[in-house]
Amino acid sequence: MAAAGEAQDAVDWEVLQILALVGDKWSLLVIGKLRDGPQRFGELQRGVRGISQRMLTLTLRKLERDGLVNRTVQAAVPPRVDYRLTVLGESLLGPVLSLVQWAVDHRDEIVEHRSHHDRP
Amino acid sequence: MAAAGEAQDAVDWEVLQILALVGDKWSLLVIGKLRDGPQRFGELQRGVRGISQRMLTLTLRKLERDGLVNRTVQAAVPPRVDYRLTVLGESLLGPVLSLVQWAVDHRDEIVEHRSHHDRP
């Protein structure tokens, strides 16, 4: 009977998918910024503190590939490129925000425990 | 008026805290395994597919330091060490599972979009 093991593997797969989507430093911050609505490349870079041009590009490419973000180019001079959350991307907002809310609710507890652990 | 910027920074801080807690490959899997109840080091290593001894140790140390996991040693030969989720750790389960549920609900959509993006 390998049903239990297979079920566990399935769960693991989902978890790893989540991490592949938003488990890096920038994806969640970019998605969070895009909550404000469609934005241009430059707006995003100014909005997400500390992100480099390179990482913004890589992050947007990944989010686009995974279907969370939509990229629209308007051929003009100077060029204008807008990024917006897709329906799929917006559907991710709920679960993510509940996690953020958890962090808000427990930040003091975490910080407290961490310092207490360093100096018992 | 810098209130908006400060609020955004606060949100960013929470997001980065989440990533520091569970944004790595193994933390979520270990937490997921600990849902089954308190377990020994060896059980965890067998339960979390592919984790090395080193990474299990490091992950558990981090989770312990952040107050998500409790470590109890029973002096004996051979030594026995049990790990269990703390109350704080269990409170994280809800938000995390809603995220997992999201991945379950949209896995087909994600896979489909990904392959479609590779071959347009």
Added chain:
DNA sequence: CTGGATCCTTATGGATACTG
């Protein structure tokens, strides 16, 4: 059984310069 120490390879990401 639990887990620390070391070596070594790869992945990540910042800085910078250049292009349509």
Added chain:
DNA sequence: CAGTATCCATAAGGATCCAG
């Protein structure tokens, strides 16, 4: 403006050996 390309430093992580 919106990238692409390159170089380089650091971090992450696997394999292995050793010890209480």
